[in-house]
Amino acid sequence: MFSPSHEKAYIVVVSRGNAMSRTVLITGCSDGGLGAGLAMAFHQHGDRVFATARNPSKMVSLQALGIETLTLDVISEDSIKACVQEISALTGGSLNMLINNAGAAYFMPILDTPIHELESLFDTNTYSIVRTAQHFFPLLRNSQHGGHLVNNTSLAASWPLPWYGPYSASKAAASSITSNLRYELEPFGIKVTELKTGIVQSNVYANLAADEGNVLPDSSVYALLKDKIGAVMRGEHGLTPQPTDQWARAVVNDLSRRNPPVEIWRGATASIFWVTVTFLPRVAVGFILKRSAGLDVFAKRLREQEESKKNE
The missing domain is CATH 1.10.287 (Helix Hairpins)
Incomplete structure (x- = not known):
């Protein structure tokens, strides 16, 4: 399984860095998730972090570090607009980096996937990055040294993975949008990076395992393989995830280069997966x-x- 960031919204976190620090806004930063890991890593790096999640009460670990938090729901236009106004007031109308990390996980054979589940997944994993890009664009454009948009997709975006179909499709669409944005934002001096995340420690696995409704229907034409598919749906991949803090530090280092890469492959199995699909x-x-x-x-x-x- 490929570790998605699964929050549907985010809260803003601010840390006071030095005069040369960046302003970085991250979506999907609830405790135990990849967004929280990134927020801590950027904070330790000396950047001014705006870490976000739908529910502020789930940002305890970041608040304990003295990071200021704001509320934002990435599937709500009104919530995004309100957050843009708050960030603009805090930064004087600019933002150096926007990291779209918020997302959702759902695994099921395509033939058994209810359309409403697919729509919900695309709303969170795909349409949300369009919403935030559209509304935060003016702030990124106003960045003194050029803005930077980062979209966290997944290894699953690079190849159609059986039983991961809905999730893989939503991330593949997000990957395609990211590639288009890279060209379309270049004239404005805005860099675009796709973060292809492999297997990383995250509370998404616990959430999948705890979801009693996340089971293969008895009527499925794939019922003969219910044991295998059920394990996939519960996030039981049998592989060792990379610790969140290690992954986050590596990503921050990548994004801190003078010329950051257009793609970042990080997390357990990421290198192997890249070699496999590339060669x-x-x-x-x-x-x-x-x-x-x-x-x-x-x-x-x-x-x-x-x-x-x-x-x-």
């Missing part, structure tokens, strides 16, 4: 992904079931 033939990657998803096992079970029915 292996498409058919080879597809074979690997189908095997890892258990589709070969499913095909065998399906054939056996059909043969059994013929012999009845």
